[in-house]
Amino acid sequence: MKAQIITIGDEIIIGQTLNTNAAFIGEQLTNLNITITKTSVVPDEENQILSEFKDALEENDLVVVTGGLGPTHDDITRKCIVQFFRTELVLDQNVLSDVKKFFETRGRTLTKINEDQALVPKISIPIRNSRGTAPGVWIEKNKKIFVAMPGVPYEMHGMMESFVIPKLTEKIGDKKEFVERINLLTTGIPESILYQKLGDLNELLNGAKLAFLPSQFGVKLRLTVYEKSQEEAHNKLSEVEQKIRTIAGRYIYGKEEDSIESVVAKLLIERGLRISVAESCTGGLISNRLTNISGSSNYFDRGVIAYSNAAKVELLKVNEDIIQKYGAVSIEVCRQMAEGVKAISGSDIGLATTGIMGPTGATAGKPVGLVYIGICDDNICTAREYLFGDDRLLNKDRTSQAALDMLRRNLLGIPYEE
């Protein structure tokens, strides 16, 4: 089955809003083994929307559209659907009662524009919306499937999970070719070094496909195999994955949707360990990432964002003389911060950062991008130096990633050195 994803909205095309919807749908359809031939974004213009519907339905078996189904005047997708499929709008009682209920439970008054959202294209099956008021649209015509959903990600996710994915799964039935895919997540090694380390790719891959996807969080390796049976695909994937792990295993912190914070969270919980964090340059980002995981109160005790020197001394018991002698951005202060936060919290591990995120703040001998990361457990207390780039937010991301990787290596007994 071939599919195209269409996103409607000026805000996407002019770059005000990131197209997270196309990414989400792309991932879901790929999981169903549907081949996505193209993703496109068109402005809120009737002619361009209609022409994109036409091209997409000619080339594909499935077209999934998001955006432009809301209640305000700039939402024109429903109108375009009515015109394209030469149908009309009819009132759907189920949708109307959904909309009424939505307003009732929130204690808000139903307005006319919201009531009008219960008008659906006659040719369609309305996709009910448990998270908002605009219904989605499912149309089958000439053996093609056309789906439209609101652009609000949370509402669209709900419709995909409760209706679109189950219905597509039912339609797809038997497969001819079997695809298996794994994404291995590495960090702490640049793309070209990793590429070299893996050696002769033809020999390593033996027909499998490998893509290198770098970001500030590390390099993602996407490994894909196509085989005649599920079993062959499965075995081939395991075999190549194992070879990659043998070569580069220490850099691989997880796979698929893992984040390094979810990986260390799991390790901390398994071992019954508690952590506290002392942040200077990362300004709360590490604590924020560690507490993005549900259940984080099981392993996260506290975080101290000691931005001023006074805070470092008062809250973390860093020695004032050491700050005077080496400066706040130094390996010595970093080590004391990690030690201090472990001591004041009674946690099993203390993690600390100090550095110059830029664009300003460089001093003689201490350039923008200079960072120290420290870690203390019951046995050892150490800090390392890193040199990142000159972009403040990328530097915060990279520092938090390196710190969480240091924690991961600590928990797994992997040396901190490359």
Added chain:
Amino acid sequence: MKAQIITIGDEIIIGQTLNTNAAFIGEQLTNLNITITKTSVVPDEENQILSEFKDALEENDLVVVTGGLGPTHDDITRKCIVQFFRTELVLDQNVLSDVKKFFETRGRTLTKINEDQALVPKISIPIRNSRGTAPGVWIEKNKKIFVAMPGVPYEMHGMMESFVIPKLTEKIGDKKEFVERINLLTTGIPESILYQKLGDLNELLNGAKLAFLPSQFGVKLRLTVYEKSQEEAHNKLSEVEQKIRTIAGRYIYGKEEDSIESVVAKLLIERGLRISVAESCTGGLISNRLTNISGSSNYFDRGVIAYSNAAKVELLKVNEDIIQKYGAVSIEVCRQMAEGVKAISGSDIGLATTGIMGPTGATAGKPVGLVYIGICDDNICTAREYLFGDDRLLNKDRTSQAALDMLRRNLLGIPYEE
């Protein structure tokens, strides 16, 4: 001038990577008054890339491509360009010396695959890359412009700024129609209430266009006018903007690329005020946002992420009896947290959050999404109750946004109540 943006890469189409490049380029081209007719994403497949090049160049004056110019085997864009324009690869000495220098300054050894990056399509002007090794491609043929850049955002941004934008500006010359656009950023009011508050849109807008763009951070209002002269466009925009501000001004925290943290940072610096933050449920997100701004050490003293009750008592001097009596998620504890962090830091303002972010953690009478936000200055100490949804990360975003808005209202003397 009409343009299409093409992104190449399986990782985008299958939803592993967000298409931030298309957003960035879309924004830059829009600023140059170039009309973007479509944005598309195609997989790393030669035929699909070639066919997209063809369609895009037929319909547009300008085509901007990113992705697939890297050094590894899955990067095929350069090959496609050579084939599409029936040209050949030639060695460019400037690019070669850039690549050599890039490796030298990083103390890394130049490899053969990196050296090959100095091979550029003969028909093109190479766009030099100061932030990486792959050069970009600028081709002019039959009055059309074709640009290709690497997919690594930081490298692409550098090329856009140093080469592509100046060169396009030069090409565009005089304009016939004048567009002016402003984005007003609101928070603390739902889309449909804001829509109603604005009343009769035809009367309000008088020919201007207004789009409502909701997210967890608030509703962005994008106002656009098209007029015959720069001056008319400018005046019309000011006039409508003023009307909107009269109705909904208190919800508007900024415009364009402002973030609420950049707005409060500016206010704090102007007034010489320092802030400290006590976070429970937001886990460091507010501090992280406040320290994303360059120069944050001028106004941010410290943050305390008091996740455990012990941390609330030890670091913030919250009364243990109050926690026992009302629970850690209560208006009383929240107020004490704000008061505590202000007192221990000697800051001018203390800001605090406590709540249940979900998906677990609800108790009798305290559902997921229940949040308290507190603020203390030298005159007043208060806290308010909020009820958000059931998605953990959205709840963290919403809580941090509401807290920063409370801070903004405090600084501007706007009442906290809607």
